Amino acid sequence: MLLLSAAAWAAEPWDVWRCMAYAVANSHGVRRVELQRESSQYAQASAVGDFLPSVGAGMGAQFNFGRAIDPETNAYTNVSTLNNNYSLSTNFSIFEGLARIHALRSAKANSKYSEHHLAVVRERKRLATFQAFVAVFYQQGRVELAEEKYRESAALLSQAKKMKALGRHSAVDVVQMESEQAADEYLLTQERITLDRNLISLKHEMNYPITDTLILLHNTEGLCIETYDLAPGVVSAVHPELASQHYVRESARHQWQIARSTVLPSLSLSAGVGTNYNLALQMPRTKSFRQQFLDNAGQYVGLTLRIPLFNRLRTLNNIRRAKIDYLIACEDYEDKYCEMQRLYAEAVGDFRGYVAETKQLERKVASDSTTLALIQQKYDEGLATFIDIQMARATLHGSRVALLRSRLMAVYSLQLIRYYCDGEIGRERKE
Numbered sequence: 098m099l100l101l102s103a104a105a106w107a108a109e110p111w112d113v114w115r116c117m118a119y120a121v122a123n124s125h126g127v128r129r130v131e132l133q134r135e136s137s138q139y140a141q142a143s144a145v146g147d148f149l150p151s152v153g154a155g156m157g158a159q160f161n162f163g164r165a166i167d168p169e170t171n172a173y174t175n176v177s178t179l180n181n182n183y184s185l186s187t188n189f190s191i192f193e194g195l196a197r198i199h200a201l202r203s204a205k206a207n208s209k210y211s212e213h214h215l216a217v218v219r220e221r222k223r224l225a226t227f228q229a230f231v232a233v234f235y236q237q238g239r240v241e242l243a244e245e246k247y248r249e250s251a252a253l254l255s256q257a258k259k260m261k262a263l264g265r266h267s268a269v270d271v272v273q274m275e276s277e278q279a280a281d282e283y284l285l286t287q288e289r290i291t292l293d294r295n296l297i298s299l300k301h302e303m304n305y306p307i308t309d310t311l312i313l314l315h316n317t318e319g320l321c322i323e324t325y326d327l328a329p330g331v332v333s334a335v336h337p338e339l340a341s342q343h344y345v346r347e348s349a350r351h352q353w354q355i356a357r358s359t360v361l362p363s364l365s366l367s368a369g370v371g372t373n374y375n376l377a378l379q380m381p382r383t384k385s386f387r388q389q390f391l392d393n394a395g396q397y398v399g400l401t402l403r404i405p406l407f408n409r410l411r412t413l414n415n416i417r418r419a420k421i422d423y424l425i426a427c428e429d430y431e432d433k434y435c436e437m438q439r440l441y442a443e444a445v446g447d448f449r450g451y452v453a454e455t456k457q458l459e460r461k462v463a464s465d466s467t468t469l470a471l472i473q474q475k476y477d478e479g480l481a482t483f484i485d486i487q488m489a490r491a492t493l494h495g496s497r498v499a500l501l502r503s504r505l506m507a508v509y510s511l512q513l514i515r516y517y518c519d520g521e522i523g524r525e526r527k528e
């Protein structure tokens with residue numbers, strides 16, 4: 098799989114959907130699972146091939162010197178000889194206690210597991226990239242709010258200096274506003290540092306070159322709280338995570354059947370042809386290679402019946418272990434189903450909570466903005482102190498940050514709901 102060129106994508110700002118597409122296409126983890134799926138397909142093909150007969154050919158040469166047995170007279174001789182033999186054989190297993198059938202079904206289950214597991218890994222990578230993008234988006238909003246707060250403090254400081262020149266404010270007010278501006282500048286610096294770290298984390302999640310520029314599209318397009326059916330329901334059995342666990346259980350069940358089949362007798366058919374050529378090195382040649390090749394040819398056909406009697410309890414213990422592995426796989430499936438139900442219910446509850454919280458914070462931000470405007474007016478009239486303004490500005494800033502976080506968490510919770518319910522995120526906008 099060719100990695101996508103980062104330079105080709107960096108010509109314009111990236112939105113979250115493009116980031117997710119790049120992350121999936123360039124993820125080492127996704128590529129590893131794709132290779133595992135390809136390997137499972139070859140394993141399934143091998144299981145199909147086990148139903149075919151095996152064919153083998155052989156050829157050998159032997160040089161005898163000193164005392165030996167003459168293959169023609171079956172008597173001892175001291176003549177050095179050269180012997181060539183040729184053979185062609187085949188073997189076909191007629192019955193093996195249904196082991197091959199269950200091996201094929203187990204291989205098919207493993208192949209299906211690989212397909213669903215690949216879907217799970219891809220969606221988890223998309224979800225992790227979405228979360229990292231939201232973290233950058235959230236931090237960018239904090240930076241913008243910190244910049245706005247810094248500009249407001251700079252404007253207040255400029256106003257305070259003018260009012261001091263007019264004799265309406267004291268030097269203490271100017272010093273306090275200078276301290277407030279310095280604090281806002283420090284806050285802005287810290288928010289920018291955190292933004293850079295979050296951007297590095299996003300690049301790492303995408304496997305994007307850390308040193309290359311990544312321009313993100315920071316607006317609310319594509320990141321909004323959309324209408325979604327939140328009616329109580331259950332996670333579908335075809336969800337990739339549940340489906341993959343189902344095929345793990347099926348594979349374990351067939352492995353158990355394979356272990357049980359070892360107590361049954363097996364029957365196989367074999368057949369072959371062979372010939373040889375002998376040459377006495379110290380005697381004149383009596384027969385040509387072609388004549389000996391035809392005269393010495395022989396064929397055989399045989400049936401072999403194997404009945405297992407006792408192998409030190411190994412077969413019995415293998416059956417018990419395979420059964421336990423199957424029961425463990427059943428418990429894992431039920432546990433995964435309960436876990437998916439819990440995570441889906443939690444995501445629905447979180448989404449509803451963040452939506453309600455967002456509406457409340459919107460009212461609070463509006464109220465805090467009005468409060469700050471009134472206090473600012475009173476301060477200009479000399480009826481409020483700078484501490485009152487400082488507290489009102491801090492309260493408004495905190496409310497705005499909380500509102501931003503609540504909105505983005507609602508967006509992220511909605512994607513979690515889609516993943517747990519549908520097995521994928523962003524259905525309306527595929528890459």
